Amino acid sequence: MGQSIELLVNGSKRSVNAGPDDFLLEILRDDLGLPGSKFGCGEGECGACTVIVDGAHTKSCILPLSAVEGKAIRTVESLANGETLSPLQDAFVEEDAMQCGYCVSGMLMAATALLEKNKNPSEREIRDHMRGNICRCCAYPRMVKAIQRAAKTMRGEKS
Amino acid sequence: MSAFLSRRALLKRLGGGLLVAVLGPRVLAQRESGRGGQRQGGNVPQNLAAWLHIGADGVATVYTGKVEVGQNARTALSQSVAEELCVSVASVKMVMGDTDLCPFDQGTFGSRTTPAMMPQIRRAAATARETLLELAAKKMGVERSALRAENGKVFRLIGSNGAEFSYAELAREIPPDLVIPSEVKLTPASEWKTMGKPTTKVTGRAIVTGTHGYTVDHKLPGMLYAKVLRPLALKAELVSANTSEAEKLEGVRIVRDGNFLAVAAPTARLADKALITIKSDWKETPQPSNKELVGILRGSEAPATEAMPAAAKQLKASYMCPFIAHVPLEPRAAVADWDGKKMTVYTGTQRPFGVRGEVAQALGIPENQVRVIVPDTGSGYGGKHTGDAAVEAARISKALGKPVKLMWTRNEEFTFAYFRPAGVVDLSAGANADGTLAFWNYTNFNSGGAGLNSPYAVENPRQLFKQADSPLRQGSYRALASTFNHFARETAMDELAVACGMDPLAFRVKNLRNERLLAVLQAAAEKFGWGKTKPAEGRGYGLACGMEKGGYVANVVEVQADKNAGQVRVMRCVTVFECGAVVNPLHCENQVVGSVIQGMGGALFEEIEFENGRITNGWMSRYRVPRYTDVPQQLDTILLDRKDLPSAGAGECAIVAIAPAIGNAIFAATGERLRSLPLRFST
Numbered sequence: 050m051g052q053s054i055e056l057l058v059n060g061s062k063r064s065v066n067a068g069p070d071d072f073l074l075e076i077l078r079d080d081l082g083l084p085g086s087k088f089g090c091g092e093g094e095c096g097a098c099t100v101i102v103d104g105a106h107t108k109s110c111i112l113p114l115s116a117v118e119g120k121a122i123r124t125v126e127s128l129a130n131g132e133t134l135s136p137l138q139d140a141f142v143e144e145d146a147m148q149c150g151y152c153v154s155g156m157l158m159a160a161t162a163l164l165e166k167n168k169n170p171s172e173r174e175i176r177d178h179m180r181g182n183i184c185r186c187c188a189y190p191r192m193v194k195a196i197q198r199a200a201k202t203m204r205g206e207k208s
Numbered sequence: 209m210s211a212f213l214s215r216r217a218l219l220k221r222l223g224g225g226l227l228v229a230v231l232g233p234r235v236l237a238q239r240e241s242g243r244g245g246q247r248q249g250g251n252v253p254q255n256l257a258a259w260l261h262i263g264a265d266g267v268a269t270v271y272t273g274k275v276e277v278g279q280n281a282r283t284a285l286s287q288s289v290a291e292e293l294c295v296s297v298a299s300v301k302m303v304m305g306d307t308d309l310c311p312f313d314q315g316t317f318g319s320r321t322t323p324a325m326m327p328q329i330r331r332a333a334a335t336a337r338e339t340l341l342e343l344a345a346k347k348m349g350v351e352r353s354a355l356r357a358e359n360g361k362v363f364r365l366i367g368s369n370g371a372e373f374s375y376a377e378l379a380r381e382i383p384p385d386l387v388i389p390s391e392v393k394l395t396p397a398s399e400w401k402t403m404g405k406p407t408t409k410v411t412g413r414a415i416v417t418g419t420h421g422y423t424v425d426h427k428l429p430g431m432l433y434a435k436v437l438r439p440l441a442l443k444a445e446l447v448s449a450n451t452s453e454a455e456k457l458e459g460v461r462i463v464r465d466g467n468f469l470a471v472a473a474p475t476a477r478l479a480d481k482a483l484i485t486i487k488s489d490w491k492e493t494p495q496p497s498n499k500e501l502v503g504i505l506r507g508s509e510a511p512a513t514e515a516m517p518a519a520a521k522q523l524k525a526s527y528m529c530p531f532i533a534h535v536p537l538e539p540r541a542a543v544a545d546w547d548g549k550k551m552t553v554y555t556g557t558q559r560p561f562g563v564r565g566e567v568a569q570a571l572g573i574p575e576n577q578v579r580v581i582v583p584d585t586g587s588g589y590g591g592k593h594t595g596d597a598a599v600e601a602a603r604i605s606k607a608l609g610k611p612v613k614l615m616w617t618r619n620e621e622f623t624f625a626y627f628r629p630a631g632v633v634d635l636s637a638g639a640n641a642d643g644t645l646a647f648w649n650y651t652n653f654n655s656g657g658a659g660l661n662s663p664y665a666v667e668n669p670r671q672l673f674k675q676a677d678s679p680l681r682q683g684s685y686r687a688l689a690s691t692f693n694h695f696a697r698e699t700a701m702d703e704l705a706v707a708c709g710m711d712p713l714a715f716r717v718k719n720l721r722n723e724r725l726l727a728v729l730q731a732a733a734e735k736f737g738w739g740k741t742k743p744a745e746g747r748g749y750g751l752a753c754g755m756e757k758g759g760y761v762a763n764v765v766e767v768q769a770d771k772n773a774g775q776v777r778v779m780r781c782v783t784v785f786e787c788g789a790v791v792n793p794l795h796c797e798n799q800v801v802g803s804v805i806q807g808m809g810g811a812l813f814e815e816i817e818f819e820n821g822r823i824t825n826g827w828m829s830r831y832r833v834p835r836y837t838d839v840p841q842q843l844d845t846i847l848l849d850r851k852d853l854p855s856a857g858a859g860e861c862a863i864v865a866i867a868p869a870i871g872n873a874i875f876a877a878t879g880e881r882l883r884s885l886p887l888r889f890s891t
Contacts, residue, residue, distance in 0.1 A: 085418020149278025
């Protein structure tokens with residue numbers, strides 16, 4: 050096709066054969082070898098595709114590349130530090146905050162964005178912030194617990 | 209390569225050298241499940257080798273035709289093997305849902321994994337353990353009773369002289385034709401060391417790092433992305449299609465076979481672009497809308513005009529539920545690979561062997577030339593019994609001779625997948641002055657027979673199910689018709705209680721003989737504080753109970769309801785659940801809580817709207833499902849762990865009581881009796 054766009058993904062410059070109107074989710078999954086972000090609806094409604102762009106969590110399935118040129122994109126693949134899981138990832142595992150797991154990548158990105166801005170969110174704040182992410186298995190209560198647990202760890206408090 | 213040879217070749221690579229049992233699967237008829245019993249098909253082998261293999265590294269590989277769809281079967285089954293084999297959960301590897309490698313299985317539905325598959329693989333594991341002990345006993349020159357197995361090793365109970373054998377060493381000598389006896393002693397629940405524990409999901413790490421491979425994550429060299437041309441209306445027939453613009457796009461291939469027209473391209477975005485260029489004409493047939501649903505479901509059946517039997521209090525009522533969608537977050541998808549002789553399909557389905565038959569039939573090839581592999585899947589809830597995406601991907605792959613990935617869009621999910629059946633219940637019932645039931649005449653139109661039979665004591669109940677000519681494709685759903693039958697019954701019981709001037713709890717207790725159901729009901733009422741407090745203004749308390757697939761559930765809820773504002777909020781919910789001996793309390797609770805919250809969707813929001821063959825709300829933005837903000841502030845979930853009873857499944861039952869509990873609470877709060885799902889005030 051001849052079109053080429055440069056993106057900043059997980060700290061690296063990546064070049065893709067895609068146009069400004071192509072959506073970020075497909076590029077991440079199919080072109081950049083980052084299949085952690087998932088397709089759930091293509092409408093920006095379910096949050097399975099959630100990534101972080103310049104610190105704000107956003108739905109990559111409806112995000113055209115033109116909107117992210119020059120911006121720092123982070124996906125679920127950026128959370129772990131080598132073999133070491135992030136506090137949120139660890140909390141989701143320990144609290145078993147998942148059933149089929151399909152929504153978890155999106156949940157982690159939305160929650161990461163929250164905890165980077167709010168170190169001590171109330172339960173109400175967590176639910177409101179996470180409202181854009183659907184878990185059809187309805188594992189919500191454990192996810193709230195996991196987010197609270199991670200926040201505690203990140204504040205340096207013991208569980 | 210036939211299924212037989214490929215399995216043997218794999219085992220050779222594993223280094224076990226065990227003979228492969230010849231699996232003799234039969235073709236299962238393709239039909240939607242959920243209408244009662246499943247046809248038995250296929251031979252289930254009892255050779256140990258078909259189920260369990262211990263490798264040179266000491267890892268126990270177990271083969272099961274069950275699949276993981278989020279209900280935690282993988283972890284629970286691993287625990288059950290670890291228990292009987294006396295190894296750690298980490299050293300058990302489950303191979304699930306691979307039709308080449310796993311023994312025939314009807315499908316993962318009906319809450320059968322725990323009561324049927326788990327004992328099967330426990331018997332296999334126990335047989336392996338005993339065989340290893342016997343082998344060790346021979347080598348050590350002692351009685352088997354002098355030895356014990358622990359953590360993958362066999363050693364002496366007392367007076368160890370250092371002699372011990374690892375499973376890996378001993379496994380080489382397991383007779384290749386060893387048969388699992390039909391009677392095998394299994395570890396009783398009171399002695400469980402691994403079962404009964406809250407083990408976290410064995411795939412947890414893969415899931416949180418985004419490295420777990422769902423169907424759509426599979427990539428094969430030379431793979432094409434495919435899209436199927438869909439009609440704008442259900443049941444429409446393709447009259448003509450102009451693909452000339454699509455054919456001009458470089459890399460785009462077209463597959464056409466009657467009504468079936470698909471495009472395939474090296475990228476999904478190119479396939480999308482190609483699809484949009486196709487101009488097509490379809491012949492539509494007029495179809496009804498959901499506004500006409502009740503009449504359609506009752507069919508030509510005239511409402512009963514016969515006089516009701518005499519009773520102190522009589523109730524004549526009709527209840528209704530719409531079609532609802534499963535909305536699995538992973539849309540159905542398949543990656544199909546035709547290599548010239550064999551079709552391999554990765555797909556998320558609850559019936560790998562059934563889908564193998566569907567694919568074979570669609571392609572006109574024998575079943576042993578089809579292999580279906582089910583990766584741990586992004587949920588099903590009863591909605592992924594059929595192989596729709598698998599058949600489509602397979603057809604395209606065979607036509608093009610290339611691997612093909614096909615994923616349904618969310619709109620395709622809402623339109624072309626089958627729904628939970630809509631239903632109408634006509635009821636006439638009566639109560640005596642003392643609160644006992646006098647008569648019970650109950651007819652369910654279309655929704656189904658699951659949960660049809662009332663657990664309440666009454667003489668000569670008349671309980672009928674009548675199939676209707678459904679305007680939409682329908683099939684299995686979590687707990688099937690039990691969701692609606694419990695709504696109708698538990699609402700009616702509440703109405704009768706009110707008519708008798710009796711407390712709804714006391715009225716039920718008076719008419720219940722089932723001890724396990726009574727236990728969950730009374731425990732839930734106790735936890736909630738039923739009868740102890742009065743609700744605040746604008747709030748009400750409601751309860752309901754039910755049983756399904758060997759499980760028992762009760763919900764007591766507090767709702768805040770405002771008829772004028774048309775608002776209902778569930779403020780508090782108590783759930784008590786019992787299913788015999790709990791295999792994994794963490795996952796059991798997750799399934800129960802998940803069922804209850806998912807059930808809130810069917811109770812309060814969910815409804816498929818349709819007109820003239822179109823699903824008019826078939827988008828995530830138009831079909832509301834429960835979100836974080838819908839979860840009750842206070843959620844109390846109690847599992848009654850009955851170690852004295854056999855373990856039943858826990859994936860379905862807990863969804864059945866929440867809708868009537870909420871409906872009953874709405875009545876208590878507002879005096880408004882709602883008999884249709886979803887529960888909403890008519891404005």
